[in-house]
Amino acid sequence: MGQRNSVRPPTPATTTSSSMTNLPSEPEFEQALNELGSTLAPFLEQNPSYQKAFDIIQIPERIIQFRVVWEDDKHVAQVNRGYRVQFNSALGPYKGGLRLHETVNLSVLKFLGFEQIFKNALTGLNIGGGKGGSDFNPKGKSDAEVRRFCKAFATELQRHIGPNTDVPAGDIGFSTREAGFVFGTYKQLRNEWTGVITGKAIDWGGSFIRPEATGYGLIYYVEHMIAHVESGAGFQGKKVVISGSGNVAQYAALKVLELGGTVLSLSDSKGSLIAKGDKGFTAEMIEKIAEIKYNRGELSTFTDASLEFHSGARPWKLVSKYDVALPCATQNEMDEDEAKAAIAAGCKYVAEGSNMGLTQEAINVFEASRGTESPCWYGPGKAANSGGVAVSGLEMAQNSARLTWTTEEVDAKLKGIMKNAYENCFQTGKKFPAKGDKAQLPSLVGGANIAGFKKVADAMKQHGDWF
Missing domain, CATH: 3.40.50.720 (NAD(P)-binding Rossmann-like Domain)
Structure with missing residues (x-):
């Protein structure tokens, strides 16, 4: 199979809103959008009504931007940009990592949040898609500077997250240490202990196998x-x-x-x-x-x-x-x-x-x-690397029940989730081959995109988000 063509060019300009035609260039997001749209062609040809869902699903439900002012070790005020892209909540609370890296911008976070929607759908868990972070780079910063930044960042972020609304996780530059600072700030300001973030340490609500x-x-x-x-x-x-x-x-x-x-x-x-x-x-x-x-x-x-x-x-x-x-x-x-x-x-x-x-x-x-x-058979990230968010979802379940599952229990559940994700990609790829595709191996990327998209689109339709 060569280059794939979509039914309609999968860019924001395909939406019915005329205000979408003059958006600034967002190369990473446009690449992710094209990658999904280009593989939906065989599905949309058989189900043209879903084009409307595709037009709508590519626009985030909400984008939050804010400034983060923090004090460095020389007592000088520093400022960074903070973001949270709450992309889609059809299947559950927004779920996706926080990235701390100097390259973070809206294009990167929109691409990551868009991918997260369908990745989360392929886990079979009730979680939506989102992403966030800051252009703050923790490399070269002292532990005290990272703590002060995270607490300033979380002071604003806590207004927009919660266990039934949006549950962030880690990503590049954001690990258990940073999760602890964000969680502690949320707990202090909201006066409640809830599973508001995943990737926590084992002794205060984290899950075994989450780092792995x-x-x-x-x-x-x-x-x-x-x-x-x-x-x-x-x-x-x-x-x-x-x-x-x-x-x-x-x-x-x-x-x-x-x-x-x-x-x-x-x-x-x-x-x-x-x-x-x-x-x-x-x-x-x-x-x-x-x-x-x-x-x-x-x-x-x-x-x-x-x-x-x-x-x-x-x-x-x-x-x-x-x-x-x-x-x-x-x-x-x-x-x-x-x-x-x-x-x-x-x-x-x-x-x-x-x-x-x-x-x-x-x-x-x-x-x-x-x-x-x-x-050379290709396994797309939205399926192949979904194990991290899958165990984040399992961490949320453990927090809700006030339980901690053993390493063996979590690993067994992870294996089952990855097996189901693979079979979903494989069978959907077989069912919807691209025009002229005669290969013996089905397209796993086509299968992943169609399976994830259909699940989210069906939920959105039942919610009245498209009709």
């Missing part, structure tokens, strides 16, 4: 892909290239090792750390890297004779032969040339641990390969 969930869930999803192609096989003996070195990459790598695979790379914004031979990374190496990253250090500071750091390079062209590619860093981290290089290296499976990890051109390369003798 996105990485573990990614591997569970890819296991189903491998088992379908290779008659029940798994990661045993597979060579795996991973980008990123944060939580998602770390736990995906550890799970690969546990299942008998070999991890050949990790990376960060400065470059890639590549295994020189076939032995790859050990669990001990990954744990040391986790410590470096927790302290906001760079991957280049980790030295080992069996590893080589490549400054300014992503890993996809640095490894000569591998079976699985897992982008786990940020958006658009694999382009068209890198996708072609992955296929040339023998890659058979690629799945996004990051949100929108592949450019549209890279997706097109992998989707087209499904019809060749050497296919």
